[in-house]
Amino acid sequence: MTFHVLITDPLSEEGIQPLREAKNIHVVVDTELTPEQLEEKIVGFDALLVRSQTQVTRSLISKAKNLKIIGRAGVGVDNIDLEAATEHGIIVVNAPNGNTNSAAEHTMAMIMALSRNIPQAYLALKNHEWNRKKYVGVELKDKTLGVIGLGRIGSEVAYRAKGQRMNVIAYDPFLTKEKAEKMGIGCGTFEEVIQQADFITVHTPLMKETRHLINADAFAKMKDGVYIVNCARGGIIDEDALYDAIVSGKVAGAALDVFEEEPFHEHRLLELPQVVATPHLGASTVEAQEIVAIDVSRDVIRYLNGEPVKNPVNLPSLPKDVLATIEPYFHLAEKLGAFLIDLVKEVAEEIHIYYSGELYDVEVSPLTRNTVKGILKRHLGSHVNDVNALYLAERRDITVRESKTSSNKGFTNLITVEIKTKSQTRRVSGTLLNGLGPRIVKVDDYSVDVTPKGHMVFIQHIDMPGVIGRMGSILAKHDINIATMQVDRSDVGGSAMMMLTIDRHLDDAALEELKKLQEINDVVAIDL
Ligand SMILES: NC(=O)C1=CN([C@@H]2O[C@H](COP(=O)(O)OP(=O)(O)OC[C@H]3O[C@@H](n4cnc5c(N)ncnc54)[C@H](O)[C@@H]3O)[C@@H](O)[C@H]2O)C=CC1
Numbered sequence: 320m321t322f323h324v325l326i327t328d329p330l331s332e333e334g335i336q337p338l339r340e341a342k343n344i345h346v347v348v349d350t351e352l353t354p355e356q357l358e359e360k361i362v363g364f365d366a367l368l369v370r371s372q373t374q375v376t377r378s379l380i381s382k383a384k385n386l387k388i389i390g391r392a393g394v395g396v397d398n399i400d401l402e403a404a405t406e407h408g409i410i411v412v413n414a415p416n417g418n419t420n421s422a423a424e425h426t427m428a429m430i431m432a433l434s435r436n437i438p439q440a441y442l443a444l445k446n447h448e449w450n451r452k453k454y455v456g457v458e459l460k461d462k463t464l465g466v467i468g469l470g471r472i473g474s475e476v477a478y479r480a481k482g483q484r485m486n487v488i489a490y491d492p493f494l495t496k497e498k499a500e501k502m503g504i505g506c507g508t509f510e511e512v513i514q515q516a517d518f519i520t521v522h523t524p525l526m527k528e529t530r531h532l533i534n535a536d537a538f539a540k541m542k543d544g545v546y547i548v549n550c551a552r553g554g555i556i557d558e559d560a561l562y563d564a565i566v567s568g569k570v571a572g573a574a575l576d577v578f579e580e581e582p583f584h585e586h587r588l589l590e591l592p593q594v595v596a597t598p599h600l601g602a603s604t605v606e607a608q609e610i611v612a613i614d615v616s617r618d619v620i621r622y623l624n625g626e627p628v629k630n631p632v633n634l635p636s637l638p639k640d641v642l643a644t645i646e647p648y649f650h651l652a653e654k655l656g657a658f659l660i661d662l663v664k665e666v667a668e669e670i671h672i673y674y675s676g677e678l679y680d681v682e683v684s685p686l687t688r689n690t691v692k693g694i695l696k697r698h699l700g701s702h703v704n705d706v707n708a709l710y711l712a713e714r715r716d717i718t719v720r721e722s723k724t725s726s727n728k729g730f731t732n733l734i735t736v737e738i739k740t741k742s743q744t745r746r747v748s749g750t751l752l753n754g755l756g757p758r759i760v761k762v763d764d765y766s767v768d769v770t771p772k773g774h775m776v777f778i779q780h781i782d783m784p785g786v787i788g789r790m791g792s793i794l795a796k797h798d799i800n801i802a803t804m805q806v807d808r809s810d811v812g813g814s815a816m817m818m819l820t821i822d823r824h825l826d827d828a829a830l831e832e833l834k835k836l837q838e839i840n841d842v843v844a845i846d847l
């Protein structure tokens with residue numbers, strides 16, 4: 320099968336080599352599409368790769384019938400409608416580490432350009448104006464830099480600013496005093512930081528909570544003559560409030576790499592001589608562009624080939640060692656879900672998954688998603704996947720619970736899935752046998768040992784002589800060959816079960832005939 324990948328923003332040619340070299344991938348680069356043209360073109364593609372320019376809207380996603388993955392060659396995913404992608408089962412991956420250095424270096428370049436009026440002085444010189452008096456700057460040494468958002472880039476900026484002998488103080492909801500001390504910087508509340516800083520640089524994502532974080536109120540609290548830097552996202556700073564604060568003299572100058580609307584040809588902030596600006600160049604280095612394109616290309620290849628990705632945005636990402644522990648269980652988890660939903664033959668109202676043994680101590684949410692996927696696929700079809708399984712369950716008011724239990728019933732690992740429907744509660748347990756692969760080891764209270772694969776029949780009957788023979792004759796009459804068979808019972812003459820694996824699907828005629836046997840209480844055909 321060949322997968323089709325569309326690239327709509329300029330990506331490093333070296334960076335997309337892994338995609339070009341992949342045998343089952345066909346790459347199309349088209350960076351000139353209008354939104355309307357993109358909506359038409361997207362239909363035939365399995366993957367879409369973008370930077371920050373392409374707007375991946377709900378409308379585009381709804382047209383992308385074959386789309387499985389969106390790759391963002393960079394950090395910010397505010398140009399992608401994540402909610403719509405999740406609802407449609409499309410995974411979004413980004414490249415969070417590749418451009419950190421470049422963005423931090425660009426921020427420092429902007430701070431220095433701002434403090435020494437370098438762009439303005441250069442422009443004057445180009446216009447034959449030699450004016451030393453007009454472009455007197457300020458030193459950075461001993462000034463306080465306030466960093467709002469001390470993540471990857473904010474931290475790198477903080478380290479570099481210390482190299483300029485600035486005092487650094489930061490605000491980040493996740494910043495502890497201990498971490499700040501370790502980094503040799505101060506920390507404070509948002510208000511404390513903006514009140515004390517001579518330069519303020521923002522490095523948060525753009526989200527509901529950070530939109531216009533720096534607004535008229537915030538400017539009012541700042542020192543007179545403060546400098547403002549934004550190399551993160553337009554919209555974190557209220558541009559109208561910034562304009563007013565510069566005109567009033569509250570803000571001495573601003574360095575902006577990002578804007579509320581991009582791209583543009585004219586901007587009123589750029590008419591102010593105190594503003595220096597670049598057109599979203601923070602990540603635009605040869606090195607960063609190559610790394611982010613490689614990272615995202617590799618994740619696209621992994622995902623299209625059914626392997627776990629490294630940098631999912633709409634799924635939690637897991638450390639390598641955890642992934643290595645749980646990956647072998649992905650298949651078992653999905654099959655247990657599928658087996659059980661076939662068994663209950665009703666819509667699930669509650670799903671409870673119990674993990675024990677070696678799964679007791681690890682993050683198991685991907686297994687939970689796989690189990691729910693196995694269950695929901697039976698009712699909702701093949702568009703259910705790891706990305707949207709939990710979302711779809713929630714939308715249908717199906718409660719999904721996950722528990723760790725130390726009772727492993729003698730197995731080194733055990734997954735038990737329990738489904739509650741309107742009329743019943745049923746359970747199935749499975750394990751991964753060293754060297755032998757997945758096994759179902761318990762159905763309700765009956766012990767079994769069966770590979771969750773192919774066609775099966777689960778029969779509940781009364782424990783009495785002759786049932787097995789009569790059942791066997793009916794299957795033979797319908798030309799259905801039994802591959803394996805197991806029997807278990809609660810007590811002599813009590814309720815019992817048979818678990819068969821057969822060579823083809825148990826058709827309705829055979830099923831109905833089996834059900835007519837007096838000793839048989841229930842027959843379920845299961846196809847995994
Ligand atoms: N100009 C450019 O070309 C580039 C811009 N960026 C942008 O830079 C920003 C930062 O990127 P990274 O450092 O990689 O992200 P990150 O996720 O490592 O760091 C973001 C930090 O912001 C913090 N934060 C969240 N809400 C906050 C709030 N209300 N107040 C204070 N802190 C808050 C988070 O706790 C986190 O530590 C993003 O917006 C990203 O899109 C990234 C690369 C290049």
Ligand SMILES: O=C(O)CCC(=O)C(=O)O
Binds near residue numbers: 396
């Ligand atoms: O793709 C780009 O150049 C922009 C990078 C960026 O803004 C990001 O990674 O968040």
